Amino acid sequence: MSYGATFPLWRQASGEVWRDYTRHAFVTELGDGTLPREAFLGYLVQDYLFLVHFARAWALAVTKADTIDEMRLCAATVHALIDEEMRLHVVTCAEAGIDEDMLARAEEKTANIAYTRYVLDAGHAGDFLDLLAALAPCVLGYGEIGARLLAEGRAAGTLDTNPYAAWITTYGGDEYQQVCTAVGNLIDTAVARRLGDAPDTTPRWTTLTQRFATATRLEVGFWDMGLTG
Numbered sequence: 001m002s003y004g005a006t007f008p009l010w011r012q013a014s015g016e017v018w019r020d021y022t023r024h025a026f027v028t029e030l031g032d033g034t035l036p037r038e039a040f041l042g043y044l045v046q047d048y049l050f051l052v053h054f055a056r057a058w059a060l061a062v063t064k065a066d067t068i069d070e071m072r073l074c075a076a077t078v079h080a081l082i083d084e085e086m087r088l089h090v091v092t093c094a095e096a097g098i099d100e101d102m103l104a105r106a107e108e109k110t111a112n113i114a115y116t117r118y119v120l121d122a123g124h125a126g127d128f129l130d131l132l133a134a135l136a137p138c139v140l141g142y143g144e145i146g147a148r149l150l151a152e153g154r155a156a157g158t159l160d161t162n163p164y165a166a167w168i169t170t171y172g173g174d175e176y177q178q179v180c181t182a183v184g185n186l187i188d189t190a191v192a193r194r195l196g197d198a199p200d201t202t203p204r205w206t207t208l209t210q211r212f213a214t215a216t217r218l219e220v221g222f223w224d225m226g227l228t229g
């Protein structure tokens, strides 16, 4: 999955850490269905809080945008996060006896605080591109992971019996893959508009790749937290 031209360059520049993120043990156990239920629920509770702050970060992107098209996609993402993605968390947790009030009052763990506040700070201290570079690993990494787990699950015929099939089909499915294509395109267009057609030769490029790599490292920390509680 390439999701445009910029993402593969940022992913490549981030080195080993991209593999640590997308091939993490948490991901492998989601894919083969062996992840303990308790670990998954603990992850979902933290991820609910994560999404609250991610919605704030995309709302910040609306204010940092330069064009109506940029604003439109960022505003639509705020809406999708609050009204669609968080619903998966609310419904799954409700089935396990955790209601939305409990989710909202759960204590944020440090790996979660570190990640979301890093992304928000990238946006506050920097511009639209800094914010997109910090947001990209989250959006496109889940797209890459979901697509791979879905293809592997289909090939092995294990999706029907995998308790995490809903998670895999949500991120691997066409609807979310189209979101990733749109975000990849947003990044390419925003980069070309601000840095021209040879962006990797500009002084900004190093900072942007560093932001992408740091956010990826914080994703690894999020999975670690999911396994260790």
Ligand SMILES: Cc1ncc(C[n+]2csc(CCO)c2C)c(N)n1
Pocket (backbone or CB within 6 Å): 047, 050, 051, 054, 077, 081, 085, 137, 138, 139, 142, 179, 219, 222
């Ligand atoms: C730790 C963590 N990282 C990434 C995602 C995935 N994600 C976050 S926001 C969003 C939609 C934005 O377009 C998606 C797919 C997650 N849920 N939790």
